[in-house]
Amino acid sequence: MAPKLKWDDGMCGIIGYVGRQQAVPILLQGLNRLEYRGYDSAGIALAGGEAPALQIRKLAGRVQGLAKLVNTFPVAGTCGIAHTRWATHGAPTETNAHPHLDCGGEIALVHNGIIENADVLRQRLEWNGHRFITETDTEALVHLIEDAPGATLEARVLNALEHVEGTYGIAVVSRAEPDKIVVARQGSPVLLGVGPNGSGHFVSSDAAAILEHTRAVVYLDDGDVAVLRPDGYTVLDAEAHPRVREVTDISWDPATIELGGYAHYMLKEISEQPETTRATLRGRLLFEEGTARLDGLNLSAAAVSAVRRIVLLGCGTSWHAALAGRDIIETLAGVPVQVEYASEYRYRRALPQPDTLAIAISQSGETADTLEAMRAARAAGSRVLGIVNVVGSTIAREADGGIYLHAGPEIGVASTKAFTSQLLALAMFGLYMGRHRTMSPADGREFVCQLAAVPELVAETLALEPAVRAIAEQFAEAHNSLYLGRGLNFPVALEGALKLKEISYIHAEGYPAAEMKHGPIALIDDKMPVVVVAPKDTVYPKILSNIQEVRARGGRVIAITTHGNGDLGHLVDHQLRVPAVSPLLSPILTVIPLQLLAYYAAVQRGCDVDRPRNLAKSVTVE
């Protein structure tokens, strides 16, 4: 009996190479870079070379395992595709791992995305005699191509895709045309790389995977099909007409995607924050005028004045940035701001909102829920902007304008440096809006100076690392924990709790500190660490009372306060002080000890910090 179809293969990494060099080292190195996208199984297919058939190696497990497999049972050739998978449903088995083959073993395909009509396609194809061996939706694609008419592989792919509903980034090789990779994109990120001096062509789901080989990339549009050969490439539209797509130069330094002596990407990315926050601010602060230069917003002065409401959309850490951003923008610009989980907003009845500016916040720029929420906002009449880290990502390309974070590639699955850069981008946006409305030049100049000081203050905050590490050793034994904050630092409490739970698997909840007495206070005992984010701001005296309430129930308190706040030794078990800063910018500093606490607690518990269980870096399924 054919295995029951389970939807899977939502968020995966694809890499392919065709050229003059041996493909295997390029593909394995690329897969290592892409593993953050998914890491439950991996595979490789080589076309051409000496072998008469396609050569496939795959397994359930990580890229490291695939490298060993290929070492033991070598494959060779100058044209190949490879894949690392994150299954959304169904077992991560060797059979389900990509590449998938047609019945004759003549065509191999890797896929990222979800084929929505796979059931129907499968039934039809099985009726026509095709033999399916996997549980995946992807397998239908390769059988469809096998059946499709056409004199070339690209013609067959184009014809096959006419029957497909859903999202895909695919790369296909064929034994009959061994010097060619056919690529197609519909809703899932995939880009081409043009090797220097005729050294070959690449396909990848992320530029980071090919940076060592080329900085020249071509972003494909939805509906594009590309044909890669050793000596050139062609992009075709759905009607097979050639299309010209711009070649973009990627400025990232390949060194930014190396570990560079750090034990984990997460620690590296936490430590990089003085530089990444500086990069987000670079060239954007106008000291004389007391504003920010944000040309990428593409907003005229009239458009700024017309804005009556702002909607911030995001998921996970980006949603936390939005929550803090709401207070920052409302304070600086006096415009009402609404914050929405992108995953909820996309399904809400959209009221017409012509005077609304919707801003999608996303590190990856590929989060499916955020992308769809942004499209829903546009459909409701809003102008849409993006605050995005990955240059050329789908959200960045679909937005009417936006702000790039320039924080460099974030590889650790737990988002850290993107968060602090998102907060800075939102602060600059608030300043820009404020100065176009009622904020005085003098207030603007003062805020610009405060922004400019942030990278140095971030560096000072990182000096807390040894103290946080010592606390984490005790913290790691906890089963549950509570994170409390008020005002702008309530989102920081949420973010601290998210960091801890996703990488250390210690249960953590974030709460507005004053809400604790409405329920969660029942949980507090001497085994429950309570992290309280309490920098110097207008609610500081209030949060001291909340600490008293925890203390009175025997809770163990770790307080994040500000230099000059005084000694809380009588009230708390540990006090970590961050430098004094404008209260509006305090979340950028207070989150850093929480990032380090989560990191060291996870390390202490022996967790795989950069690749926590069940997660993936880019969530391209809903």
Ligand code: M6R
């Ligand atoms: O790439 P995005 O910022 O859109 O990603 C949103 C979330 O998936 C992401 O922040 C996620 O919550 C991280 N694992 C948090 O560390």
